Each structure stands twice: as C-alpha cells, then as structure tokens.
Amino acid sequence: MCKIVIVGGGAGGLELATKLGDKLGRSKKAHVTLVDKNRTHLWKPLLHEVAAGSMDDGIDALSYRAHAKNHGFNFKLGALANIDRDNKLIQLAELVDEDGTQILPESQLSYDILVMALGSISNDFNTKGVREHCIFLDSPQQAKKFHHRMLNKYLQLGVQETKQVSVAIVGAGATGVELSAELFNSLKQVSSYGFEHISSADLKVSLVEAGEKILPALPERISGSAHQELSKLGVDVRTKTMVTEATEQGLLTKDGELIKADLIVWAAGIKAPDFMKDIAGLETNRSNQLVVKSTLQTSLDDCIYALGDCASCALPEGGFVPPRAQSAHQMASLVAKNIIASINKKPLSDYKYTDYGSLVSLSNYSTVGSLMGNLMKGSMMIEGRLARLVYISLYRMHQIALHGYMRTGLITLVESINRVLRPRLKLH
Ligand SMILES: Cc1cc2nc3c(=O)[nH]c(=O)nc-3n(C[C@H](O)[C@H](O)[C@H](O)COP(=O)(O)OP(=O)(O)OC[C@H]3O[C@@H](n4cnc5c(N)ncnc54)[C@H](O)[C@@H]3O)c2cc1C
Missing domain, CATH: 3.50.50.60 (FAD/NAD(P)-binding domain)
Structure with missing residues (x-):
C-alpha cells in the first residue's frame, strides 16, 4: 500500500x-x-x-x-x-x-x-538583538507568551512605576496591522474585568514599517483606509522607518531614534x-x-x-x-x-493560483480589503460589515474543508453560545 x-x-x-x-x-x-x-x-x-x-x-x-x-x-x-x-x-x-x-x-x-x-517562521533578516528582545507570532505558544506578558504589564500599571504599556510592532503587513487594532479592542475588554483604572491612554502601540506604506502588498486605497483607521484608534504608524537593532529599551532606527517599548513583536517578513x-x-x-x-x-x-x-x-x-x-x-x-x-497512473495537473483578494481585519472596528484579486481587471475594494463577513468566511472555508458543512454549522453555533457564556477576553 x-x-x-x-x-x-x-x-x-x-x-x-x-x-x-x-x-x-x-x-x-x-x-x-x-x-x-x-x-x-x-x-x-x-x-x-x-x-x-x-x-x-x-x-x-x-x-x-x-x-x-x-x-x-x-x-x-x-x-x-x-x-x-x-x-x-x-x-x-x-x-x-x-x-x-x-x-x-x-x-x-x-x-x-x-x-x-x-x-x-518570522524572518529577522539577522537584525541585531531581535532574537533576544522580540516576540514572534509563529505559534500559539509564542502568541500566548505575548498575551501573558501583556496582562502582567496591565497588572503593573499604576502600581509600580509603569505609567503606560508600550508595544512596538515591526512590520506593517497583515499580521502587524491586525495585531495593532486587536490590542486596542482587548484593552477595552480588559478595563471591564477589574482593570477599571485602565483607559486607551495607557496603551501606546507603535507600528513600524520600513516601506513607504502599510500593507505594502495591497492597493494604495486599502492601505490608506487602514492607515486612517489605525491612526483614529491611536496607533502611532511610522512608515519609512528602518529598524537597525532591538534592545531591552525598545527599537533603534537607522536615524538614531529610540522607539521605547516594553514589548516588541517582530512581524517583518517570513522564511x-x-x-x-x-x-x-x-x-x-x-x-x-x-x-x-x-x-x-x-x-x-x-x-x-x-x-x-x-x-x-x-x-x-x-x-x-x-x-x-x-x-x-x-x-x-x-x-x-x-x-x-x-x-492511478494518470497525468498530473498544473497549479493555477487564483487570487480572491485580501482582507485585513481591524478587530471589531473595521475590516478593509479587496475582492477578486486577479479574477477581474482592477480589484474591488470592500469595507465594513460586508468585508467582515467575507473575512470570517475565509476561516469558515477552512473549517468546512476539515469538518464538512454540518459540523462547521454546529461549531459556529457553539462559538455563538460561548460568546454569551464566557468572558470576552482570555484573562489568564
Ligand atoms: C498573525 C497572522 C495573521 C495572518 N493573517 C492572514 C490572513 O488574514 N489571510 C491569509 O491568507 N493569510 C494570513 N496569514 C498567513 C497564513 O497564516 C499562512 O500563509 C498559512 O497559515 C500558511 O499555511 P501552511 O499550511 O503553509 O503553514 P502553517 O499554517 O503555518 O502550518 C505549518 C504547520 O507545520 C508544523 N511544523 C512546523 N515545523 C515543523 C517541523 N519541523 N516538523 C513537524 N511539523 C512542523 C506547524 O506546527 C504547523 O502546524 C497570517 C499569518 C499570521 C502569523
């Protein structure tokens, strides 16, 4: 066999x-x-x-x-x-x-x-200090490590000398952009679970990108729209900023600036x-x-x-x-x-990539993206509820490939029930 x-x-x-x-x-x-x-x-x-x-x-x-x-x-x-x-x-x-x-x-x-x-895995491009001082989002273990450190920082707010929790994210591709928005959403939730003293002013997120614009792989109007949304949330978006070193204090840029950060996430590329x-x-x-x-x-x-x-x-x-x-x-x-x-000793087929477009979720605040990618001339930009629906459907498609329609329907139902029964945020 x-x-x-x-x-x-x-x-x-x-x-x-x-x-x-x-x-x-x-x-x-x-x-x-x-x-x-x-x-x-x-x-x-x-x-x-x-x-x-x-x-x-x-x-x-x-x-x-x-x-x-x-x-x-x-x-x-x-x-x-x-x-x-x-x-x-x-x-x-x-x-x-x-x-x-x-x-x-x-x-x-x-x-x-x-x-x-x-x-x-994340590509650190051999940048000095990245391995020692940055967290990568390559696995659930690493994502949980970041979450625990973030919760600990919230605990320290106002108790020790910590006046603000600062997070720097290197790389403004989908991962960096989505994480920036999600952090503000989770802060909102955190403050309703016994951290009433915390407000959005206590979180500083810097999104650092070497290129000209965020979401470099997406059309200008989508990256522009996402940039606007992030700025509205309070994210400090820094394009054309090359990071040369990560240290215990934060990120050093090519221009000699230190972007201070308690936590640094490296999401600048893959290999x-x-x-x-x-x-x-x-x-x-x-x-x-x-x-x-x-x-x-x-x-x-x-x-x-x-x-x-x-x-x-x-x-x-x-x-x-x-x-x-x-x-x-x-x-x-x-x-x-x-x-x-x-x-079955039959001839093999060739792979043809179909670009159905790209969507970027800015947590509960917005979703932006383009549909149809290379399926039609010039992609179609979508935003808001429709974009959110399509974004969620990408995950549903993965679930359908694994479980079939019936089971995916049941899983979706359980998820909706869990949203009512469980806290909106993982608190441990
Ligand atoms: C935060 C984040 C957000 C993203 N958002 C999007 C998005 O919105 N849309 C989109 O299209 N893409 C997105 N991506 C990219 C997308 O996740 C990847 O392109 C996709 O998961 C690649 O699938 P894969 O099967 O190649 O690898 P993966 O899904 O990464 O799976 C690799 C598997 O290999 C296992 N493995 C690794 N090394 C070994 C080893 N040595 N031995 C045995 N097993 C091993 C791992 O445990 C893992 O289970 C995102 C990625 C990240 C990190």
Whole structure:
C-alpha cells in the first residue's frame, strides 16, 4: 500500500491529510500519516487574536489525534529534522517535554510520497538583538507568551512605576496591522474585568514599517483606509522607518531614534525554517523555501511535494505565489488531486493560483480589503460589515474543508453560545 507522509498540519497540510484520509485512508487504498510538532491545530491567521487575548486557543484548537481518527489517517507527534531521499525516510528529532526531559528518542518514518507543508517562521533578516528582545507570532505558544506578558504589564500599571504599556510592532503587513487594532479592542475588554483604572491612554502601540506604506502588498486605497483607521484608534504608524537593532529599551532606527517599548513583536517578513536550506540536496531559494514545479512536486524529486508557505512556486506572469492561507488551501486541493492521479497512473495537473483578494481585519472596528484579486481587471475594494463577513468566511472555508458543512454549522453555533457564556477576553 502506498505510504503518504505529510509533514505539517497547518492551513494546507491538515486540509490535505483530511482529504486524503477520507478518499484513500478509509478505503485502505493508501496509508496516510500526518506529522506535526504540536498536538493541536489552530489556524494561523487567528494568532494575533490569541496574542491579544480575544481568542482562547484552549477552546478553539483542534486535536490532531481525534481528527485523524475521524478521517482515516494516522497522526504522529514529532518535529522533522531531516530527509533521507535515498532510503525514502524522514528523520524526526527526539521528543522532549517542557523541562527538556526526553519522551521519545529520534525516530524514522518511511514514505513513498512525501508532502512538505511545514509553513514558515518570522524572518529577522539577522537584525541585531531581535532574537533576544522580540516576540514572534509563529505559534500559539509564542502568541500566548505575548498575551501573558501583556496582562502582567496591565497588572503593573499604576502600581509600580509603569505609567503606560508600550508595544512596538515591526512590520506593517497583515499580521502587524491586525495585531495593532486587536490590542486596542482587548484593552477595552480588559478595563471591564477589574482593570477599571485602565483607559486607551495607557496603551501606546507603535507600528513600524520600513516601506513607504502599510500593507505594502495591497492597493494604495486599502492601505490608506487602514492607515486612517489605525491612526483614529491611536496607533502611532511610522512608515519609512528602518529598524537597525532591538534592545531591552525598545527599537533603534537607522536615524538614531529610540522607539521605547516594553514589548516588541517582530512581524517583518517570513522564511522557511533554517534547517530547510538545501535539505537533502533539494533546491531551495534565499528564504529556504522548496522550489516546486507547476505540479507542486519539488524541482529535483517527483516523490516529494511542497505546499503553502514553505514552497516557492513561480507564477506564469512573473513573481511567486504569495504566502497566504488561501494559497495553502488551493495548493492542498491540487496536491490531493495529483497524489490520487499518480496512484492511478494518470497525468498530473498544473497549479493555477487564483487570487480572491485580501482582507485585513481591524478587530471589531473595521475590516478593509479587496475582492477578486486577479479574477477581474482592477480589484474591488470592500469595507465594513460586508468585508467582515467575507473575512470570517475565509476561516469558515477552512473549517468546512476539515469538518464538512454540518459540523462547521454546529461549531459556529457553539462559538455563538460561548460568546454569551464566557468572558470576552482570555484573562489568564
Ligand atoms: C498573525 C497572522 C495573521 C495572518 N493573517 C492572514 C490572513 O488574514 N489571510 C491569509 O491568507 N493569510 C494570513 N496569514 C498567513 C497564513 O497564516 C499562512 O500563509 C498559512 O497559515 C500558511 O499555511 P501552511 O499550511 O503553509 O503553514 P502553517 O499554517 O503555518 O502550518 C505549518 C504547520 O507545520 C508544523 N511544523 C512546523 N515545523 C515543523 C517541523 N519541523 N516538523 C513537524 N511539523 C512542523 C506547524 O506546527 C504547523 O502546524 C497570517 C499569518 C499570521 C502569523
């Protein structure tokens, strides 16, 4: 039986495992295994909400093991360390607990078809002090770390010398912009849960961007509209500001200014993890992403596919498929189709990226974005309620890919009930 191993159960990998498990695993046409270094899945675009406390990942995360049982695939907990292409094996690092005690030694897993879907991490571009002084929003653990530190800072307000909580966010892409707005929303909530002395004047958020405008990948009018909304909230938006160093006090800029900050979030770009550079002799680019052909097979090995943020897929019109949840979703569908075709000895299809547009949520305050992307000449700008609805529907589409319509409907209902029963903010 064909052994399919998928590494990374994120926006793309988990959808793929679910599809292949349902189509091939259940009927024993293939043995499908998903490997992830975490025990649970949370859709990555929600991480800024976990960081701000608006979302409790303990409630919203999905257990890989339970999901695997319901969808005909196996789940293996572990972190990929290397690939042995000659023997068609992947090597998993030893598994350790929070204290560093070994749970399981290094192990191996054999494959006939391997899919790399392990996403990306923040790119610090080797900027001095970033590793030591900045928090990245790469995983729920890191998002929770930020949230705890933020709550501790609120506790110190007015008690110790702390007069204001200052947060600096480097990078005004979707992550930085969404987090800036979400922090003001969570502050509003915090003040209604026993922190009555806190007001929006106690929070200073600086959004620092090296480029000319925020949301550089989006059309001018959308970034302009988002810029206006953020300024209205009180975010100090600084474009054309190059950060040269992160220190304990804050950020140093190229012009010699110190932007003071108690907490710094680095969201200035992405790359695939460093161990992916030239992994097993495969072709990778400057950002450690695996170079793939139009079939999403890696350029030097047809048995290995790559999708999502860790793949570098050229667009026929020039440029590359952007690292977005919608790309990972579309790539997962194509890889599933191609794996099934290859098992049935049928020709493979080419990946065609469809840009449905981009939406940026400014928390409860506003949502802005464009629809239709490359589907029509010139994108259509949307704002407000309609944009919010479309934004939420992106997550619903991911849930439908994992659970089907019926279960997603039930999950949506439970979420609505939870909004009434539970605090609006995670307070611990
Ligand atoms: C705060 C934030 C907001 C965002 N907002 C949007 C948005 O609004 N719209 C949008 O389209 N995109 C958004 N994105 C980008 C989007 O989240 C990614 O493009 C998308 O998640 C990529 O999917 P993926 O499947 O490639 O990787 P991921 O979803 O990142 O999944 C990777 C998986 O691999 C696992 N993994 C990593 N390393 C290993 C290893 N060594 N061994 C085993 N497993 C491993 C991880 O645990 C994870 O489960 C946002 C990202 C962030 C951080």
